[in-house]
Amino acid sequence: MQHRTWPMPEWLQLSGQFVTLSPLDLERDVAALYTASHGTPEKETVWNYLPYGSFDSPLAMKDWMKQEMIDPIDVRPWTVFENATNAQVGVVALRAIVPDYGCAEIGDVWFTPTVQKSNVNTESQYLLLLHLFDHHTYRRVGWECHSLNHASRTTAARMGFLYEGRFRQHMWVKGKNRDTDWFAMTDKEWSRCKANFERWLYGDEKISLMELNNG
Numbered sequence: 001m002q003h004r005t006w007p008m009p010e011w012l013q014l015s016g017q018f019v020t021l022s023p024l025d026l027e028r029d030v031a032a033l034y035t036a037s038h039g040t041p042e043k044e045t046v047w048n049y050l051p052y053g054s055f056d057s058p059l060a061m062k063d064w065m066k067q068e069m070i071d072p073i074d075v076r077p078w079t080v081f082e083n084a085t086n087a088q089v090g091v092v093a094l095r096a097i098v099p100d101y102g103c104a105e106i107g108d109v110w111f112t113p114t115v116q117k118s119n120v121n122t123e124s125q126y127l128l129l130l131h132l133f134d135h136h137t138y139r140r141v142g143w144e145c146h147s148l149n150h151a152s153r154t155t156a157a158r159m160g161f162l163y164e165g166r167f168r169q170h171m172w173v174k175g176k177n178r179d180t181d182w183f184a185m186t187d188k189e190w191s192r193c194k195a196n197f198e199r200w201l202y203g204d205e206k207i208s209l210m211e212l213n214n215g
Helices: 026-037 041-047 058-070 119-136 150-159 187-202 209-214
Strands: 019-023 076-082 087-098 103-111 140-146 162-173 176-186
Touching: 019 119, 026 041, 026 058, 026 076, 026 087, 041 103, 058 076, 076 119, 087 119, 103 119, 119 140, 119 150, 119 187, 140 150, 150 176, 150 209, 176 187, 187 209
Parallel strands: 103 140
Antiparallel strands: 019 076, 076 087, 087 103, 140 176, 162 176
């Protein structure tokens, strides 16, 4: 039987109605991203459940991003620009990309509090899923999060990712245990989820995405 492989996802600009995902550029983006995520307790809540951050300085953030997001061959990071303001408001990435299997994970997701609970997060994830499923015909996209991160768990469920289980004592992060919850969406579920994304993002009907995907 012939072995099939999938392409490595192209690392290019992804444009939507509310956001533009631009490949992370350390020189262009780090200062703005640092300011958006540091300086007040509210801003720094974005790091509560991530295994890294906050950072002592923009230089420390830049060095970490280079080592962990730019250099690895299985990571593709994007800076999220809010179209209305043309401001850098967060980061999303594809991680654990395995072209041999047509699989990847969405990770390193954070948004400044000013755009949380807006279309910014939802359209950012939609653009990544569209990129993987429609343009690269991937088979599976994973989502993992700290088991105590209710916002991330809810985000995964409302977008149509299915819960697959919990890895107990999966990590030791910032001096504490982390149990990790795993979600995934497959190409078999994408068509329905895609239609629900588009209905919620661009349609006139006022119905929650969670209701659409659980209906």
